Amino acid sequence: MSILYFFLYLLLVTIIGLLYMGAARKITAHIQNRYGPPVYQPILDVLKLFAKKDTASHGIMHSLGPVIAYTGIAATLLFLPLGNHTPLLHFNGDLFVVLYLLVVGPLGMALGAGESANSNATIGIARALSMMLGYEIIFFMATLPVFYHYGTASIYRVIQAQGAFPDWAAILFPISFIAGLFALQGLMGEKPFELVVAPHEIASGPMVEYGGKYLGLLQIWHAVGIIVETGLFVDIFFGPQSILWFFAGTFIVFFATVIVNAVMPRFRIEQAVRFYWGLPLLLSILGILQVYIWR
Amino acid sequence: MAMFYLLLLLVLVGIVSFVLGPIKVLRNIIAFLGAVTAFFYFLTNIKPGLIYSLNIRVYNVHFEAGFSSMFFGVIITALFIIFLIASFHEENDGAYYLFAYLTLTGALAVLFAKDLISFFFFFETMSLFSFLMVLKGKSDTSFRSAFKYLVWSVFGGYAFLMGTFLKVYYTHSVMIGDISYLAGGVKLLILILLLAPFAVKAALMPFHLWAPDAYKDSKDTFTVFFSGGLSKIGVFGYFLVLFKVFTEIAVKYPYFLKAFAWLGAITAALSGIYAFMQDDAKKLLAYSSISQLGYVAVGFGIYTHFSVVAALFHALGHAVFESLLFLVVAGVYYRTKTTDLRKMGGLIKRMPLSFIGLLFGIIATSGIPPTIGFPSKWLLYEALILKGDLLLTSLVFFASITAFLYSYKLVHGIFLGKLHEEHKNVKEAPLGYAFGTVVLLVPLLVLGIIPGLVIKPIDYIVRFYLKPELGYNLANMNTPLGHVNFPVVGLVMGLTFALSLFIYLIAGKSYRAEQTDNYTATEAIDEDFELHYAGEFYGFMKKAFGRPLTWSFEKILNAFLKLFSFLGEVARGFYMGDARVYLFYVIAFFALLAYLMGGKL
């Protein structure tokens, strides 16, 4: 019974994530003065990809890569409280469990893309991993004051500790919040930090040899990834008290990243990493100092 | 008595295998049986609290087995067996096994030693014979590396001896015991001097300079034991000095502990960065080993119950995954005769078992659940946040991100990417390597899912010295900050994996593409085409880091070396070897003398 619930839950969040992707395309289109595709377009894309007949695979790891990627993100989702709603597990999302499960996905994709022996793919992976030295550390440093302030490492308890509007961690720690926003843009892989995929430069990077069902799995990985990444951010900084507010919050945050994505060019990799070691790092250190001063 | 018998057994087996040197099969059997006997003897006969003292006329050698010596002893002896079995595939002479056994004897005796003098003696024994082991390494630069290792070991050893003398002078006792009641700065001096050799052994920056070279140039199988096993003596030393020799350190010198933790974090971060810049698999792993031991130092520096449990657990984890990685690389070297990441690639199709070993090894190194790397990292972060040092936490997190970078570089360079023409006929690593790989995979996964199995003995070690705060049972761990049920994490990952696999299986079919059937902007390529992107893998990071990446401790030491050799040159300049010059010196001397005497000569 609970396994069925668990599958349905995953399916639902995957579909919501795909709709977010569709909304992003629609928003971008409107910014560019176009109509854009229907919101459900990514669902059609995924269905089409799964229906592909013969897809090229370069070996076992290449095939399992997307599978591991989706495994990682789905496991992360089950440990992430959606607002007040904790998904089936009584054991509520611990920050470090979530952070470490979150890298299973990229690792799986990296392993898979690596086996394809395509240098474009490997360059994409090298960029993705190097980018982590930028945004992951900023994201972590931006969230640390919140967890330290509330004296817990559990995301669920951080949500519980926050209240309605003025009681948000975002208001309490505005500097960390801004640093977190910078990090989120990189975490989502949106422009100006889109250099992992960079279709015009390295032919969509890690995905270069993936088609058909593999690409389909990577698409739904990305879809759930959107919910998990924005959700983590929203849970920590807005403390949404219900699942509805959770989705509202994630959509607003996602909307912001999409707007930035629509109007930005792309950094070079060393520029991107250095960017993170500049202003965002300073902001996140200031955020940490703020929590020290308060206590 | 049991401890003495154990050590005697090891020495005897070493000597017998030396004597049997040329008769390879018999020698190997004796060496193997000796190690296995020692392991089971250790498990069955040596109990915590066992005391023994050996009177050698002038001096009483005191032995005592504690919980910590048991813990580290089991790790070291088990790794020794794995090392031995793999080493039978290499070309070794009898002396190699003699040195190996004497190294192990020294290491175990260090764990049992109760007084500082015999501790020093056994420590130096271990250092000396491990130096000889490195000297027997495979490459031309082995001598230089081994010499470097010896110099650093001797440096640490002398520091330890000085600390011992100071302690004996002030406390009139050679036993390992508390010095925190001593007055003034002398106890800090003793503390630092006693800690130095262990910082060298556990390659804490800035004492790490010997490690990358020594790990790289020692024989591949020995590196398994060297990095996984012998570095544990360093960790044991941290424990010994910080808990047994100086019990009130947290009250008396909190800033020393803080500095120690920061040093550990800097070690972890910088070595991580150096690691992902290396192009040689063993050198990369050497830096990764140093980096992982940095976390252990952080754990000791935080000095709370969680953090020390985390540190000891991580030391065990380090022994498991770092040995596994070195072992796999040794197997790959055995088959391909190279450790250069740029020259390998695509070996997943030829060495699948090694690939699985390496894969889980890097997953554990990165600290991803459900492997042994995760519980210790989790506990360490909780301890760090509880302590409230958020910047240190961030630095540790930075270090753990570098682990993703170097571990991917390792697995990609060796196993993924393009299979080269000359490796088309490579076979799976031989049985000895495969055995170790499989054996090490068991604790790697089991302890990642059920960490409670070893948290209990570790807790017994620590709870005597620090107030027990950690709530745990087989599956769960509780801290004031949070709670994790590790089997559930594993179970959820398993279930989601089953689901993704299900999606994968019901979706359309796929076919196996040749590696030349690749997207190359629709250009047709042949086997010679260089698809493998492995050199300069993170080359762009050099631009991102800029100049700081070129700084190193080694350069500072080399500058000193240059200065001294310059001074030596200047001094040598006086002794030209020409009789006229010497005559000139004599005359000048007398002239000066005459001048100084005021012409009264």
Next chain:
Amino acid sequence: MKLFKFAQSRSLWMMHFCTGCGAVELPPTMTSRFDMERFGIIPMATPRQSDLLLITGYLTVKTLKRVVRAYEQMPTPRYVIGFGSCTINGGMYWDSYNVIKKLELYIPVDLYINGCMPRPEAIIDAFLKLREMIDKGEANAWKKYIENYEWYKKNQAEVFDVEKWSLKK
């Protein structure tokens, strides 16, 4: 099954092989003025990810072999649209010694857009026509390639080294 069919016709990922001058018509088709994304058609980076091969203009011998390779790397079902007169009969290059006159001899084509060159409206029209054909199950040119593989290879062998350029499955 019907759902998958629907998805297939509504989501066409395009690899535009910019061979000739026709490529210049694609930017307006993609961007604000004509916006082909509203029909679910977006450009993709590699043949592995694409469903639709758009041949925009004349093909020389040199580009043909690359087109064939790209076509073979695309997963099935895959569609080809020949774009402009050049793909039909060589167009203004009808007497050139190294231009391919009839694309259909080398890879199967689902749909041609004639004109030199076709306006974006015509391209959009072709996309809608292709969608209709997929819905009706008429866009089966890719099956022809598998069935008449030998024939196509024979034709290709007359212009380039097939051994080197085609994929081994």
